[in-house]
Amino acid sequence: MFDAPTIGIIGGSGWLGRSIAQALLDKAFIPPEALVLSNRSGRHPLTGVRRSQVTLTCDNQALVERCEVIILAVRPEQFAEVEIFAENRLVISLMAGVPLAEVMALTGSRQVIRAMANAAAQIGKSYTPWLAAQAVSDPQKAFAQRLFETFGGADQIFSEGHLNYLTALVGTGPAYPALLARSLLEHALGVGLPAAIARRAVNAVVVDASQLIGPGYSVDELLQTLISYRGVTAAGLEAMIAGGFDKTIKAGLDSAASVASAMGPFVHSADTQEGPMTR
Structure with missing residues (x-):
């Protein structure tokens, strides 16, 4: 054992x-x-x-x-x-x-x-x-x-x-949420919010409110529910999506995955427990 x-x-x-x-x-x-x-x-x-x-x-x-x-x-x-x-x-x-x-x-x-x-x-x-x-x-x-x-x-x-x-x-780890938090914080400071208030507000969005994802809602269910109200949240989400939010995120993941794959030589599938290797 x-x-x-x-x-x-x-x-x-x-x-x-x-x-x-x-x-x-x-x-x-x-x-x-x-x-x-x-x-x-x-x-x-x-x-x-x-x-x-x-x-x-x-x-x-x-x-x-x-x-x-x-x-x-x-x-x-x-x-x-x-x-x-x-x-x-x-x-x-x-x-x-x-x-x-x-x-x-x-x-x-x-x-x-x-x-x-x-x-x-x-x-x-x-x-x-x-x-x-x-x-x-x-x-x-x-x-x-x-x-x-x-x-x-x-x-x-x-x-x-x-x-x-x-x-x-x-x-x-926390890098992607931290990047989102920085953008939200910079915008909040840009409209004149006091720094302490802006930081607490951003933390409430990125850290606290995101905990709703999973226990009661799937990602798609949560987004569709929020968009369906056709209010402030819908306006923000639709503008971000139209501005290329999804495309930017996926391009970042593609770039990071490319670096991870290129850091070492390709490994033949015989070296793993099962299944062929992919690049």
């Missing part, structure tokens, strides 16, 4: 690595003595009384030797500097655009999962799609799903192309 392994996070002081480490402890997913973090600074990234029981190292290979599960939470351009040999260990890569084949080649592990968490892990709201190499066992997959659920929701997918697309869609 694969129930209580020791987990190591390389890049454990970064935004994502630190958030995941904190979630693993806060949810009691593993005891603190079963968590090892590595970073280049040597500074401890965690808070709370249990942090003293978490092992901290600057030696990535030393982390590997102590752990059954290795989480790579470094930037893609830093991957070559990691220099680990992790044969017979489950390696979970959170690096955008780095294919399974490349992770396997540079870590020596055939048991590799690619996952795309995002910054919302900090508040337990990341959506994390993940893709398993063929050698990953069913118990390891079940373990990975539980691990990802400590900081949000997760789904297994079966195409590297789909994971690259989801990197562009959900790997961005």
Whole structure:
């Protein structure tokens, strides 16, 4: 079984690595003595009384030797500097655009999962799609799903192309809502609203009101309901749509997905659990 392994996070002081480490402890997913973090600074990234029981190292290979599960939470351009040999260990890569084949080649592990968490892990709201190499066992997959659920929701997918697309869609975390919020805020300030009022109003629209999506309404149902009133909201929505809102959003996703797909070489379908790869 694969129930209580020791987990190591390389890049454990970064935004994502630190958030995941904190979630693993806060949810009691593993005891603190079963968590090892590595970073280049040597500074401890965690808070709370249990942090003293978490092992901290600057030696990535030393982390590997102590752990059954290795989480790579470094930037893609830093991957070559990691220099680990992790044969017979489950390696979970959170690096955008780095294919399974490349992770396997540079870590020596055939048991590799690619996952795309995002910054919302900090508040337990990341959506994390993940893709398993063929050698990953069913118990390891079940373990990975539980691990990802400590900081949000997760789904297994079966195409590297789909994971690259989801990197562009959900790997961005709060970036797209933040861009919308900035446009709304700039407009509100432009008409003379006090800054504090404008910020609270924009937060109410982007963060609070958007929570209506899902529990009681689908996106289409909500939009059609609001447009059908033929009032202020309808006027705003119809002007945005006519101005190319949909086209702009889709062009942005196309551009981001293209970058994600181009970051590493194409991976043959034999390296994944099932299904052909797409670009």
